[in-house]
Amino acid sequence: MIWLHLALIAFIAAAFGSAPTLARPTLPFGVRIPAKRSGEAVILLARRRYNRGIGLGAIVACAVVLFGWLAPEVVVLALTAVYSLLGGLAHRSIAAAKREEGWYSGTRQAVSTDTSLRSDPVRPQWILLTPSVVLAVATAVSGWLAGAAGFSTVFAPIAVIVLTSLMAVAISRARPEIDAAQPAVSASRYREYLHGVLALLLISAGCVNATLLVVSLQRWGVVETTVPVTIVAYLPLAAAFIAWLGFTVRTGDAGHRLPRAGDEPETRYEQRDDDRHWYAAGMVYLNRNDPALLVHRRVGTYWTLNLGHPIAWVVLAAVAVAGVLTALGIVTLPEKGT
Structure with a gap:
């Protein structure tokens, strides 16, 4: 179990450490700044301090777990709190510099929208929800044959389908992230990003229901609860997690890392503060x-x-x-x- 906790610490450190890299250049540590200010010394300094804190925190947490000074659960919670505090301190330092130096002084602020996202919206590909529905039916039938049929047998898979569908509809209608400095490029990137998110969301529902099916079969005694079967049960969740991780790294926050579709010149405007x-x-x-x-x-x-x-x-x-x-x-x- 100790190695599992060490792996969890490494994952938390990697997640917090990668967040500034995946963020949009105009939103360092959650502070809205003009594009031309993204290379300011205060931002670079905040990132260096933050990264040092992430590394030091992971080392200390691993040492505490290895020597058994505190319960691993307490260490994980404390590490998450410390990392959140580091992010908050970086946010405050950049916000203070922005306010004191007047980074938005003399800029023309604007908000852009893409009307095509209303006239030609990115719709969820509902066909991708088919595996989830099939697995929910398979879970219900298996439970009935095993003598475990009832509301609780099919509740979880159906809940996954319903919640996923609601999330897909809500996300597809959420306010798009479009940069007033490059409205056409950012709108194109966001459309591609949204299409990928919706597809992954519906596919992930099938992965969750696949895991629920195997776990249910174990609990009903249809299959033995062995290590290989348990590993197989959670493989779909692992695959979904890896897919989301790869997608996030490739696209970045709101799709800003996607390739540019054209050479649109920057406008005279900055995204509204x-x-x-x-x-x-x-x-x-x-x-x-x-x-x-x-x-x-x-x-x-x-x-x-x-x-x-x-x-x-x-x-x-x-x-x-x-x-x-x-x-x-x-x-x-x-x-x-x-």
């Missing part, structure tokens, strides 16, 4: 005047809720209620033989 609507170092978005429910995150990848939208609080309340009901035992997870 909207730092005032972002909190927790670019992790939380709250704008009551923005009708968008989902917006692309500044730190990390993919989308987050606009907490200024009423529906966002309905979603959070539903998740909280489900968590409380599960903790109280009112809603129970499927049991073997039920």
Whole structure:
């Protein structure tokens, strides 16, 4: 188990360490800056300090786990908190330099949109959800034959399909990330990025249901719970994780690392400075005047809720209620033989 915890520490360090590299150049550590300021000394210094902190934190965490000074779970939580703090400090240093030196002074700020994403939207390829549906049916039939048929037998696979479908619809209608400095290029990149995200999302649903099928067969006693079978059970999840990782590295945040489709010259405008609507170092978005429910995150990848939208609080309340009901035992997870 100790090697598993060391591997988890290495993964957390790699995830936090790669975040600044995958971020858009105009959003270092979640701070919106003009494109021409992306090479400022304060940004380079913040990245160096952050990277040193990531490396030092991983070394200390590994030493603590190896010598058994603290429980591995505590070390992992503490390491995550320290890394988040490092990111917050880097965010504050860049934001302070931006404010004190007036990086946006004399710039013309604008917001661009791509109307073709409404007239010709990127639609989810629902055919990719077919394996997930087939596996859900296979799970239900297998449970019925094993004498474990019932609501709990098919609830999890169906929940995966429903949640994935809702996420695909919401993401396809989320506000696009388009740079006012290069609207055509960024719109083309975002369209390709969105197409890949939706395809991977639907395929991942099939991977999750494949794992659920094998795990269910183990719990029902249809197949033996051996190490090889367990490995096979989680291979689909591993494949989905690797696919997402490769896609994220290739495309970058909101697709900014994708090849340029054309040689569009930069406009006279800079993307509007909207730092005032972002909190927790670019992790939380709250704008009551923005009708968008989902917006692309500044730190990390993919989308987050606009907490200024009423529906966002309905979603959070539903998740909280489900968590409380599960903790109280009112809603129970499927049991073997039920």
